[in-house]
Amino acid sequence: MGWLQLNRQYATLSSTHTNSTLHKDHSPTHIEGIHIEDIHINNPQPHRYPPVATDLPDASLPFIPASTVLDAESRNHRLWLVIDNIIYDSTDFVSEHPGGSTVMNSFVGKDCSWQFWRFHTEEHMKVYGRGLRVGRTKGVKNPFREPARYVGLRRLGNADEGWD
């Protein structure tokens, strides 16, 4: 796994948040293109956009423009991650994240959809992510292009791009 390498892998997840056991032993040793010293979640302020009820459909979330997501002041220095155009406030969850804090901090104010779906299932999102939703947005960029995936010599997805 070139983009991210993990030290150890033994996180566990139970079916409910309250009974969950989350071990914090997934410190990445290497993340391509990310300068660890640039990561700064300084002094998060209270919610400007509080988490919404879990039964609220995504389409009903307040719309927050990309400029607000990108700007640390505008989001009160909170750890916002964008996955499939939904904003997740992970400020309080980051210390419990089994994948460690470095990966989360490195995507603050950015889109990390494909990276998220490489490591998590719909169930992870439902149990742990849904309660972190604060809004929806559009146009927030992922800093990394998703690498092509192959089965044998056959590329999956990105069919328009031809062969490397």
Ligand code: HEM
């Ligand atoms: C809303 C945001 C996120 C939530 C709610 C979340 C939640 C979780 C949970 C519940 C696990 C444990 C999975 C298990 O037991 O199998 C996990 C593991 C992990 N997460 Fe996240 N995560 C989030 C964002 C991210 C992001 C943005 C990245 C990377 C870019 C990431 C990387 C990882 C990694 C590497 C693991 C360990 C995977 C493994 O065990 O193989 N997470 N996360």
